[in-house]
Amino acid sequence: MDLILGSDALRPPLTGIGRYTYELARRLADSEDIARLRYFSMGQWVEDPIAALSQPVADGAPVATPEHKTLRDHLSSNRVAVRVFAALTPAVFGWRLRGNKAAIYHSPNYIVPPFSGKTVSTVHDLSHLLHPEFHPQARVDYLRLALDASLARTDQVITVSETVRQEMLAHGLMSADRIKAIPLAADAVYRPHSSEMLIPAMEALGLQAGHYSLFVGTVEPRKNVARLIQAYRQLPAALRQACPLVVAGGKGWNSEAIHAELAAAQAEGWLRYVSFIDQRWLPALYAGARLMAYPSLYEGFGLPIVEAMASGTPVLTSNTSCMPEVAGGAAYLVNPRDVDDICHGLEHCLSDEAWQADARAKGLARAAQLSWDRCASETIAVYQQLA
Structure with a gap:
């Protein structure tokens, strides 16, 4: 051929x-x-x-x-x-x-x-x-x-x-x-990491494994980062401080207002914005997160969902577009246009250790199908x- x-x-x-x-x-x-x-x-x-x-x-x-x-x-x-x-x-x-x-x-x-x-x-x-x-x-x-x-x-x-x-x-x-x-x-580099495997990336990025939520993607309106920040702000202060939100992604189209929200949340001490992540640290960044929060408004596939699941990281994502299909029953689904629903989902996912263990197992099984x-x-x- x-x-x-x-x-x-x-x-x-x-x-x-x-x-x-x-x-x-x-x-x-x-x-x-x-x-x-x-x-x-x-x-x-x-x-x-x-x-x-x-x-x-x-x-x-x-x-x-x-x-x-x-x-x-x-x-x-x-x-x-x-x-x-x-x-x-x-x-x-x-x-x-x-x-x-x-x-x-x-x-x-x-x-x-x-x-x-x-x-x-x-x-x-x-x-x-x-x-x-x-x-x-x-x-x-x-x-x-x-x-x-x-x-x-x-x-x-x-x-x-x-x-x-x-x-x-x-x-x-x-x-x-x-x-x-x-x-x-997901690429084979996205896999569960031991504590020792996580150390170099956590030190390089200034993070503590298991004590942050993660969003990975271009910062633009379609990714719904503004509502994610608003929902995170509504979480109990102690939970925000113990498990800050890390947003990793370059500046996209029409994102000036979103970056203003990012800057305000970062000044409040519970958000970390990283505009560029060296690819050598990205698998560990996924694997070290307590939760992958990906409430996008529309996707054709949503590759970060699968990359997180393959890394053994629980996932919160949207109940619209292709995201329920891609998650395959392994993620917590929220209405991406409802800030209160996102907030409720975040609090549940970050606090419920039984759900986390179940989500890790289901996520790894789902990622293995792809x-x-x-x-x-x-x-x-x-x-x-x-x-």
Whole structure:
């Protein structure tokens, strides 16, 4: 089988779609079913993006590397620029892909360019349709223009959850037989840690294992960090002081008001904001938390939920979108728009040791059901159907 894999998301630091593409690409390169694997990124053939991502490793996790922004990133905030980009690039990319009719083209990042062979697209979520208020208008414009055209030339769609598959069906974007849900997974570095394993990270980050709650993700309105902070503020003061909230994530779109809330809570002494976590410490940061608090408003999959469960950390998350599906009965679910409900859930999860033990066991079992090997094998099965 001759496969061309879109690799525009393979750039450091790997988060979300980049992580998915990376884990998939590694396994496709080793698969006996793939006779030839080539990479195509932003209109260019790429020799070996996996090798380019090779990083020094410490304690089983890659050391952080600086972010590299693409042309699409730089243009993404300009509505005129994204319209021009969406109008011109399909023809250019399609021309550079000519002569490959016998191959299969897979875009792990939504958009399939014009291609004479069979095509596969991975759709991670439909937030631009369901919640356009969570994005800059230019990004919404681009996805509305580019995704419809992409789906028209796509033979098979992969969604990262059954929830997104059902959303696509509800919007009439593709027939049911042409959409396959294939869930993501946590990397093997996310696992329970002994007390000794936690010491280096806890010392480096200034934290005490088992005595903090954790949120990991970009600080932006969709992640609901403002309501999480408001709910945490309502907890008994003694509980807040004994188990502060750690928010780990970079600054996202439209987050100025959220950062003001973060600064106020940090000044009060019960919140710690870390805008950047070196990847070498991230597995221990998960494993050392008493609770993962992830009351996001909308997700396509919600990878931090699975990473926390694989680390043996209890999870509180939302009762909406894909999050109940991903948690699989192992997490405490709250209404993400109800601050009082989030607060009640936080107090229960932080105080009830019996629930914590049960959540750890159920979370580890749920995370074990999801693997990148399974994700790759089910993806290859999609290719084989088309071939």
